[in-house]
Amino acid sequence: MNPAPHLLRLNINGQCHTRAVAPAITLLDFLREEIGLTGSKRGCDLGECGCCAVLVDGAPMLSCLLPAADLEASAITTIEGIGCGSDLHPLQEAMIEHGAIQCGYCTPAMVLNGVALFAREPHPDEHAMQTTIAATTCRCTGYNAIRNAYRAVAAREESR
Numbered sequence: 001m002n003p004a005p006h007l008l009r010l011n012i013n014g015q016c017h018t019r020a021v022a023p024a025i026t027l028l029d030f031l032r033e034e035i036g037l038t039g040s041k042r043g044c045d046l047g048e049c050g051c052c053a054v055l056v057d058g059a060p061m062l063s064c065l066l067p068a069a070d071l072e073a074s075a076i077t078t079i080e081g082i083g084c085g086s087d088l089h090p091l092q093e094a095m096i097e098h099g100a101i102q103c104g105y106c107t108p109a110m111v112l113n114g115v116a117l118f119a120r121e122p123h124p125d126e127h128a129m130q131t132t133i134a135a136t137t138c139r140c141t142g143y144n145a146i147r148n149a150y151r152a153v154a155a156r157e158e159s160r
Contacts, residue, residue: 009072012037013081027071028052028063031078039079039108043137050136053109054078060113060135079108082115089115090156094149102140109136110146114153122157129154 005020010030019034031037031054043049045064052064055077083089091114094100101107110133117124117132124132129150133143 006069008068010068010076011074012076013078014075021068023069025068026064027054027061027066027068027076030068031063037078037080041105041108043105048137050113051106051109053112053136055112055116058116058119060109060116077112079112082111091115091118091149091153094152095146098145098149098152100141100145100149102138106136106138106140110138114150117150118153118157124150124154 003023006023007018008021008025008030009016009018010027011017012031012035017035019030021030021034025034028040028042031040032042040054040063041051042064043051047062047065050062052062053060054063055061056066056071056074058075058077083092088096089111091111095107095111100110113132113135117128121128129147133146133150138146
């Protein structure tokens with residue numbers, strides 16, 4: 001027997017989304033299946049690959065592991081909430097400039113993790129950038145282009 005639907009209200013990318021959903025729905029399923037935001041990717045469903053990363057109150061979290069019902073008082077940001085139209089976040093621009101996008105599967109998580117890092121530490125050291133990049137598995141690039149994109153953003157921030 002299925003449990004009765006739960007009325008869920010989530011603040012995602014600055015907009016309130018209300019849906020009647022199963023009480024145990026994950027944030028990843030809510031994003032992808034209920035409101036059509038597919039930037040967060042389903043990878044391992046175990047919290048190991050990091051491809052489902054979103055920002056919850058500014059901190060990177062794995063949406064495949066998060067019960068959506070626990071987030072009603074939180075501000076959730078997905079890749080769709082970064083940048084505005086053609087006004088990309090500096091890390092998005094750097095990822096493009098440095099060829100850090102191959103298949104694109106890990107890219108949303110790499111960007112969101114980086115956005116959180118640069119918000120927290122405008123001038124991160126190499127170790128902080130490497131630790132942030134390592135939170136998401138990339139199967140295409142070998143990470144060099146991604147590291148170069150992060151370094152470019154860090155260099156821009158240092159010159160300010």
